[in-house]
Amino acid sequence: MMTIPKILSSFFLLLVPLLSSLLANALSSSSSSSVTKPARFITNKMCPFAQKAWIALEASNADYSLEQVSLYGAGGKPDWFWELNPQGTVPVLVVSTTDDSTDDDAVVVIPDSDLILNDIAQVPGGETLIPTDDPEAAESVKKFRQCLSEFLPIGKKAVLGVSKGPMWSKLKELDALVVGPYVCGDYVTVADCAGFPFLWRIENEYGNLEKKDCPNLANWLQTCKQNPAFSKTVQSSWWWWW
Numbered sequence: 349m350m351t352i353p354k355i356l357s358s359f360f361l362l363l364v365p366l367l368s369s370l371l372a373n374a375l376s377s378s379s380s381s382s383v384t385k386p387a388r389f390i391t392n393k394m395c396p397f398a399q400k401a402w403i404a405l406e407a408s409n410a411d412y413s414l415e416q417v418s419l420y421g422a423g424g425k426p427d428w429f430w431e432l433n434p435q436g437t438v439p440v441l442v443v444s445t446t447d448d449s450t451d452d453d454a455v456v457v458i459p460d461s462d463l464i465l466n467d468i469a470q471v472p473g474g475e476t477l478i479p480t481d482d483p484e485a486a487e488s489v490k491k492f493r494q495c496l497s498e499f500l501p502i503g504k505k506a507v508l509g510v511s512k513g514p515m516w517s518k519l520k521e522l523d524a525l526v527v528g529p530y531v532c533g534d535y536v537t538v539a540d541c542a543g544f545p546f547l548w549r550i551e552n553e554y555g556n557l558e559k560k561d562c563p564n565l566a567n568w569l570q571t572c573k574q575n576p577a578f579s580k581t582v583q584s585s586w587w588w589w590w
């Protein structure tokens with residue numbers, strides 16, 4: 349029998365491609381003029397979900413400006429942020445589809461890290477990080493992201509609780525999905541962007557993953573850390589994903 353979290357995560361995984369295609373349509377059809385203004389990336393550098401999107405913006409060479417918002421300060425979140433994203437979460441990416449700054453309708457707000465990854469090619473200058481012309485690599489991206497979404501609640505339980513066994517088992521599953529040097533081979537895809545913030549935190553907390561029978565993940569983390577698109581997003585203070 350399916351557990352409730354499994355149902356929810358399956359539902360979410362079904363929802364993400366649907367929302368992505370709706371967003372892509374909105375982005376491509378909302379204006380006749382070309383997209384040239386830099387996107388606005390609203391973030392908090394301590395958040396792993398926001399880090400995912402930040403890496404993708406960097407790795408895809410997108411044209412964007414970064415604005416940090418304080419999430420848990422005494423004054424609460426600013427009104428403009430609530431108006432932009434009523435869920436009150438980062439990251440948020442705002443993509444203009446016209447050069448006319450007075451045209452409010454020509455703005456698309458993408459308020460979720462997975463949606464941002466999927467739509468990165470819609471950002472000015474952005475190159476897709478989804479290998480559309482390589483079915484094998486596309487399948488490898490899909491499997492890695494699926495396994496990662498299963499890892500997140502297991503990792504949370506392990507970090508907060510006593511037993512780490514289920515987390516190490518799930519990490520071995522992820523390890524087996526890494527082709528190397530990046531998840532799908534020689535180039536960065538959304539799978540690398542999605543995985544790095546979370547797996548970096550695990551390595552930071554528990555040490556080199558090679559010692560946990562995850563040599564591929566250990567080498568992959570090393571490769572990512574040497575890539576400026578990843579290394580510039582690493583912070584000395586950071587949050588877990590809960």
Ligand SMILES: N[C@@H](CCC(=O)N[C@@H](CS)C(=O)NCC(=O)O)C(=O)O
Binds near residue numbers: 394437439589
């Ligand atoms: N599903 C969202 C989750 C983002 C998320 O949980 N962000 C946290 C910070 S790491 C947040 O904004 N929390 C603000 C709050 O809960 O009030 C995504 O992937 O973008």
